[in-house]
Amino acid sequence: MKALRDTWLVYSRAMKLNLKQPVWLVVMLIQPLYFLIFFAPLLDGLEGTPGFEAGAMETFVPGLIIMMALFGSTFVGFGLIAELRQGVIERMRVTPVSRVALLIGRTLSTVTTTVIQAFILVVLAALIGGLQIDWGGVFLMFGIIILTSFMLGALSYGVAMVLKSEDTLAPVLNTVVQPIMLLSGIMLPMALAPAWLQSVADFNPFYYAVEAARSLFAGDLGNDAVWQAAVFIGGLAVLLVWWASRKFARAVA
Template sequence: MKLARDTWLIFQRQTLLLLRNPVWIFVGVFQPVMYLLLFAPLLKPALAPMGATSDAEVYRVFVPGLLVLIAIFGGLFQGFGLIAELRAGVIERSRVTPVSRLALLLGRSMRDVVSLLVQAVIITVLALPFGLRVHVADLLLAYLLLALIALMTSAVSYGVALLVKSEDALAPLMNTVAQPVLLLSGILLPLAFAPAWLRRVADWNPFSWAVDGTRALFAGDVGNDAVWQGLLITVMLAALAVVWAARAFARSVR
């Protein structure tokens, strides 16, 4: 009960700070919108061999990958705000409060999840005029998968930020991790186009399972094995990330 109350208090404070400067939500949406408007139309000839011959089918393949992209990158770079709080002494002052150390992490991560879901809804709505159609139940399950990804990546980012305590170290580290994750996830183009050896390597990338699962949900194939495999893998990794980052918070706030 105390954990839930403390998490809600931290979530409220962090959300209030975000709402005071909502431009960050739209900054986070701007690049995906550019991909949606300027890159997706180029995919129609490329996706034709997979049967995506209409705009609706192209966006049904591309939009899920784009949403996973937002979840990954939106989470991985949340640590910069925490470093600013460390420098301002916010985390140091938390030592004298009775708030749960786990709540310090969960409140921030839940704020990040809500921000991600707002951006995901905006992208989905913008894709509707291009012919995207998806059942509400499938869409909600896809959003659950995206929320788990955002929870995992933001927790990892906060944990790493507490370790390095420097934007100069965090930026290249996150970029080094994000680039191969992006290329091996089939986010922009399905891995069906990749050679066999690259697909085998991508099988070890958990985000490729999440992308496949999200695409299956947007296609209305909720019974596809990729959906439940992606959910299972993401749940386990999110739990591990939260536990590890919570321990990092506990060490930093004693």
């Protein structure tokens, strides 16, 4: 019970800080909206081609949501570094708050923000681009989004605790995020890629997250990509939360 209470306290604090600066919710939506308005229409002529059987917008938007989770959650560590510099983490040494709760609470606030943004994006895509929505599949897709955001948030916080420098964190995260994005089929389905590139993508867990999101969006709940994404992303989430929790525990021990 104490761990849950501590997690709620940390989560509440993080959400209050987010609500004090709601502009970030809008800012993080701007780039996906640019893609939705200026890039998605270019895909209309690809309907019916491999990877676009469900429709151009129905194929592109799930990948766009994963991209939003990818970028929105991966860079949250910058805020933690600022708190390290301001002595916030140092002051937590004298509190009885669970060290694991410090990580879980922060990460849950990141997940909450990502889910809100994803829901807004789905609604806007339906209004602007005529997106056809299978709400049952969409709500299940949010499970993939939650796992993805949770995993990346934990990773970002853990790496931030190790590096403790924005100047170092930025290139490290960019070096990791770029190939992950390109090999996940976010922008265009990997079905369009040559065989060797598809083989490389098979080792990218985010490829399965994107494929699962597209399958769920189309109402194909039994697609293998769904359970594959749940296993790979869920397993990585558990592993990274464990690793990041150890970094937090050592930092505020």
